[in-house]
Amino acid sequence: MGLRYAIYDVFTDRRLAGNPLAVIFDADALSDETMQALAREMNLSETVFICSAANPAHAGRLRIFTPMRELPFAGHPTVGAAIALCELNHAEQRPDFDLVCVLEEKVGPVRCAVRLSAEAASFAEFDLPRTPxxxxxxxxxxxxxxxxxxxxxxxxxxxxxxxxxxxxxxxxxxxxxxxxxxxxxxxxxxxxxxxxxxxxxxxxxxxxxxxxxxxxxxxxxxxxxxxxxxxxxxxxxxxxxxxxxxxxxxxxxxxxxxxxxxxxxxxxxxxxxxxxxxxxxxxxxxxxxxxxxxxxxxxxxxxxx
Known part of the structure; x- marks a missing residue:
């Protein structure tokens, strides 16, 4: 079984800075135990697994793991996954293409706005799913x-x-x-x-x-x-x-x-x-x-x- 993955540096406009994130695509068939084992293998602060969304209008469903446990919500996986999905699905519309997507997380649906850029780092922001x-x-x-x-x-x-x-x-x-x-x-x-x-x-x-x-x-x-x-x-x-x-x-x-x-x-x-x-x-x-x-x-x- 082969799974595509990518590494993104998040909250930065230059590589080898910011917070590195492992993004694993097409993860529907993975068990919870396999996801946790892969997160330990990646050994980054967080690894995000992109699964099919329950709502077909949404861009995807995220499972977010640290090396030790799953989280219901996290910021740099949300930003990184939103950009990764938009780059994957809308590459032909770059550069400087704006769009809005919804990601399903355990905390609830998270609305994200993304600006893709071919010349520089892309940008994403999301509404907090809960007020603090x-x-x-x-x-x-x-x-x-x-x-x-x-x-x-x-x-x-x-x-x-x-x-x-x-x-x-x-x-x-x-x-x-x-x-x-x-x-x-x-x-x-x-x-x-x-x-x-x-x-x-x-x-x-x-x-x-x-x-x-x-x-x-x-x-x-x-x-x-x-x-x-x-x-x-x-x-x-x-x-x-x-x-x-x-x-x-x-x-x-x-x-x-x-x-x-x-x-x-x-x-x-x-x-x-x-x-x-x-x-x-x-x-x-x-x-x-x-x-x-x-x-x-x-x-x-x-x-x-």
Missing amino acids: SRIELNLDRQGLADALSVKVADLAFENHVPSIWSAGVPFLMLPLHNLAVAQSVEFDPGLWEKAAPFVEGRMASAYLYCRGGVHHAAKFHTRMFSPDMGIAEDPATGAAAAALSGAIRHFDGLPDGHHPVLIEQGVEMGRPSFIHLHIDVKDGAIARARIGGQSLKTATGEIHL
């Missing part, structure tokens, strides 16, 4: 600080304090005092397992953020660590950026209107990524939010099973 919500749990701040090798006083800036948010996948949001502190973090998985809360039956992933960034246009600099997902550190985490939109609106008290936010991640790994977050606030709440970014294909091949 806060999960209230007691947090061991000293234990969390020890796991990051920072001081407890560094786990905050302005109004921001540690909190848990989810827009489909929960993350423990850890605000850090400044960029220097964020770049100095030494994550200890053993200490994290002792201090991290369990959310929805699983150990929480760590999403670190501070204001500003290495890139002058970035409004937030972020890092993500997830022993539970088998991810030592992630170059870009769209689902976490989606959850972060809730923390930004809450702690910054965003007024009604449209708020564009550029998030950088992966800098410390040598794989800089740029996530475009757009937040629309109405009556003091998030009415709509979108995640977007560029992506390029870096490799193609065939898997033999």
